[in-house]
Amino acid sequence: MQELKNRLIQLISDGTVARVIGWKKGDMPYNPEPACFSTVEELEDFVYDGFCGANLSKMMIEVANLEGKTAVCLKPCDTYSFNQLIREHRVNRENAYIIGVGCRGKLDIEKARKAGIKGIEAIEGVGIEGEGDVTFKTIYGDKAMAYSELLLDRCHVCKGKDHMVYDEVIGESKDTADSDRFDDVKKIEAMSSAEKFAYFQNELSKCIRCNACRNVCPACSCRKCVFDNTKFDSQQRANVDSFEEKMFHIIRAFHVAGRCTDCGECSRVCPQGIPLHLFNRKFIKDIDDFYGEFQAGKDPEAQSPLTDFTFEDLEPKQAVGRGEN
């Protein structure tokens, strides 16, 4: 962390970059926030620890045209998003100084809350080592959980420890994957039609249409979302009815199909804990199955599967009912 901080201070001081996008120390031990630093003094509050899960690549859109370079701290999985944004001309690679920061899995405070930990005053063991126990000092007593138990869901299906794009890498990364990325999708695919419907109905009925999933998504970077503009008579209308939610979530996932890097931010930020990534991952799985393996953001030159085709692509009727017979 200190090495990273020193390097950032150096980059600002020697004028290599005009600003740094990173994480700022929170007022709780678990809530560092994405922030933009433009002076050495501001960088005093820079932090990088296990709770820095936020994907900062989307913030680079706003600074694309600012004067001077912008340094950005990207974890290996965030670099996929950045690459995808390069492909879509939303960020300026020349104007970016990418610091690939090491990542050994990021933490989800909800996991602690679910385990009954509350009244947190301090947390130990959330450094970038990403190992051992995390100790929670709470007003109701001390509690400990293993670092691995607290990992964000997405870290269990880690895409790997390599940065896809960077100017320099600081810190070691670790591949924290310990389960198959498509397990959850397969589980749902195996359900009966009625069970599937009931499952999603139950989950989606919690949706409050706050748009956090959309607004945090680096692929959902439209200047004006179709659900905010008047082109489809589909302006966001809160959760008017159950269909509305489904329409929103299907289209949200569809619009990022072939572009979604599976960064998992949508599920991380959902205040209602809806496993939104299950939609995106279904599309990813289908794309892999139908058109060959494709990882968005791996190669900024690669053609997205939905703007591509082959003469022999499978027919839509072959896409459904595969589980039957």
Added chain:
Amino acid sequence: MYTISKDNLNSLYAKIASSYDLFMPIKKAGQTNYGFWNEDAEADIETLKTVKSGKDAFFPQVETLYNVNKTIIPADVAASDDAEKAADTPIKTKLEVVPGKFVDQDFVIFGMKPCDVRGIEVMDNVFLKDFVDNYYKSRREHGIVVSLACHAPEESCFCTVFGIDPADPSKSVADVATWIVDDKLVWKPLTEKGEALTAVVKDLLTDDSAVDSKVDAEITSITEISKKLPYANLSLEDWGAGKTDEKFNDETWSKIYQGCLGCGTCTFVCPTCQCYDIKDYTTKNGIQRYRCWDSCMYSDFTLMAGGQNRPTQLQRFRQRFMHKLVYYPTNNDGMYMCVGCGRCVEKCPQSKNVVKVIKAFENKK
């Protein structure tokens, strides 16, 4: 004061539900939110904070205001007889407005925490003070609020900063105050409405004066915990009525808004946010006019033909907090439009929240 065993709560819910709609924390797909209780619902009063506050009880996220149905009045001249004449007959249509339904039955909101109860007061100022919103009013008149003391406050709580007592719901505008003491729920009616509700469930309650001291102990315990909470000493000294000019033009906003996604999470989980939008939905033969929550964080909030009046996220971010901490107090005798429930502290995707805003200005000094 009355008591009922915690084991017997389901009978209490069933009893209430037999006479009223019972709106209370229900656990569904891993999350606890207010919802209507039924026998299949999983009641959950252990979770301190529902994701959304209970404000839906009075101000639902979506509410039909009225329907307009268009009917055609048949032309005087049958078209088949004389096409020429029919073509010239003006077409008559009738528009019929079918008003939305006002709530006319009493209902119960169970388990509301003191902070959320204060939220009702905040909304009352908006919906009942000058212009009276009849939809809201009907719900307020018929809603019976059963408030529950916060047995174990959490680190994101800071209601005490706003003078709210998490330990003692009887100081709130609720109709019934309740505590959980040992394995019992303590029940104390506060108002006439509360008494009426008590009468309905009386059979299940035990008159138990011995519990008073235990309640006092619970109040002391909660009060002590509250003092230890990290935000307990948050200072509002610099905020409140009359600070508009000073705060509005402060440079700090331009720094702290960065990273704000412009989503509506904070707004939708907040017990006090009460902005809404009114929209029309085309039905088969007319429109349905409904209102739904809106968020000042959205880029299309109060969008007009000429564009937004707050085109940048900085402006929108500032608006939300200025409204809570300056404008509202200015118009409402110093009452803040924040009750310190801490939901935004827990739910903001980018870990931004009202506390950080308050502190940002504090640190500046």
Added chain:
Amino acid sequence: MQRIGVFVCHCGSNIAATVDVKKVVELVRYEQGVVYADDYMYMCSEAGQQKVMEAIKEHNLTGLVICSCSPRMHEATFRACAAKAGLNPFMVEIANIREHCSWIHKDMEEATKKAVILARAAIAKVNLNTPLQEGESPVVKRALVIGGGIAGIQTALDIANAGYPVDIVEKEPSIGGRMSQLDKTFPTLDCSSCILTPKMVEVAQHPNIKIYSYSEVEKVGGFVGNFEVDIRKKARSVNEDKCTGCGVCQTKCPLGKTGKIPSEFNRGLGTRSAIYTPFAQAVPNVPVIDRENCTYFKTGKCGVCAKLCPSGCIDYEQQDQIVTEKYGAIVVATGFDIINLDKYDEYAYNTCPDVITSLELERLMNAAGPTGGHLLRMSDGKAPKDIVFIQCVGSRCADDRGKPYCSKVCCMYTAKHAMLIKDHWPEMNVTVFYIDVRTPGKNFDEFYRRAVEQYHVNYIKGQVGKVMPQADGSLIVQGSDLLDGKQIKMKADMVVLAAAVEPNKDARKIASMLTASIDNNDFLTEAHAKLRPVESPTAGIFLSGMSQGPKDIPETVSQAGAAAVKVIGLLAKDKLKTNPCTAKCDMFQCNGCSTCANVCPYGAISYEDTLVRGPGVNETRRIAKVNTALCQGCGACTSACPSGAMDLQGFSNLQIISEVDAICR
């Protein structure tokens, strides 16, 4: 608010027999925006149209819905009718209540209900129609032909003869292409150069044709009627204007005698000098210095050609030159080559000089070729006694070594070769291994039968598995006879492979410059396989010759003529009317993400840094821009666009949604 008139046609009894027309009129009158509704026996008749025009004027109609037959039948009629009455023609929508309703339904009540719903959908759409204007774009009256083979030559001549200037860009030092390498042509056996050379000369002398030889297309911009093309004239090192084509330089070039530089024209079977013209009848008859091999360019010494050139036209300092020209139309005639045989080790092509391709055989049999027209083995210079032809080498191939298609010309040219050999050297044994012999074409099968019946060429249906060079210099060909079911081993002195044809290596590069579509085999795609075979889907781009698919010379020439006609048809216009139903980008919502451009089949979308000014915005953004002259209105971009910035005029998102709503109401 629109003022819509609805006109319901009886179509005699075609509609009225199953749809209660009067009832439709009665019901649609209450739809939003409708101010007038009427029916008539034949709406498309002159009287019917008169009725429509009168109603437009009398009721100040701003939109029309015609409930009648298919829009594919009479949309144009009613648009013209609206225009005559002063209404924008694109304010007309047709509700198809005949083909889609009255003709297929029997129950009057149900059919009437459906007709009303279809009318409603059309009314809902018209409510959102906006007047559209057909655009105009001027036409540059000059054509570019890429490739100077027989396809390019014929296209250029036909265009030029119609009075329009044409430029030919040919990457080789001379035009002529593959046909100039051929000896004789089937099925008439005329001498290829005898029929080609006059055409080449005609091209050279034609006042309307300009040849850019030894040149390549570098960049293409613009659109139909207005292409702007950069042509790279590669440094020839010879001043084209001064050169008289005397040939002294070539004969005196010291490298010519060393025999070290293989001649491309002779498929590497002969050699050439460093300063050379590919063949004697080259057009232009101006040599080129091959800088890779020229001693002067390698060492700075020599300079013999410069010293001996009587007109002093050798210019070692010459640089590549970029010429920018404007064209109204572009014809792709990039031709073909034969596939690389590296993957066919079993035929020993790379290891044995006596295994040759048919194109090499053409050179060997040509009087101007490396052996002066004598059929000799390349290994020992002796005349072969046994010659084996192997068909379908890489054609109709299931694996990725070859091509899935039939090369089309091999059966015929092999028959030609076999026949010519037997004719000149009756003592030679000629065997042909074939999969199928395909001879559709005028006089083709007769030709093949002559080879078999008159010349006794030994045709064996079967595949050759292996060609094995022997120590004595001969070859053993091992194959199977599928008709007899026998394995055959056969001695040969020469093996000729009918290697598959493939599009020129540059086809893909050129197609992408032109944003013309190209198939998996690198053949350019036609706009419609049957109905628009010489046009590319990209407006203003036309296809000629093998670049579109395998074909023989007569087919190539007729396709070349067809392409020329299309070009002439285009150049004859002063201005092009552009389809107004084009895509349109809302700059406030555009992300500049390039998704739309990736799916546009016409290259109609480009990106420009545009100043976006509006409420709350004042910045320069990368914004999609639709070139309405290129856009054909398919709408692929609109459904690919994630933000909904891209919309299609005439079929806008809201229009389609309003139709959906009206139908589902």
Added chain:
Amino acid sequence: MPMNENNEFKPLIVAFCCNWCSYAGADLAGSSRLTYPENVKIIRVPCSGRVNPMFILRAFERGADGVIICGCHPGDCHYSTGNYYARRRMALLFSMLEYMGIENGRTRVEWCSAAEGAKFSKTMNEFCEKIASLGENVRLGDLRCKN
């Protein structure tokens, strides 16, 4: 639920047809008098590639029981590639709908040329039967549109 006089469920079906092949195919079905149920209502679009998934969901939202998209056969698209993109889009969309528990068969893509009037009619008959067997679209509907 819309019923006919025999109390059979009459589904509402929206068909998006590309102008060049399928719409013409439907015209041919018409001129050949090849019948199919009245519940099929055709919307003309320039190309199957024009069909935005939002149109399909919109139709369901508004009460359609089945949606079918018809386009030129692969390789025959008037705009050369539109149906290829449509094919991918629809494959993914249909798979997603299935994944969410929407009954298989409520959506369909069929390639139908201008010469295939018989195929058009047969397809529509089949599709109507299929939707009738699936019953009313409840899972993707919006209750407010029913009155």
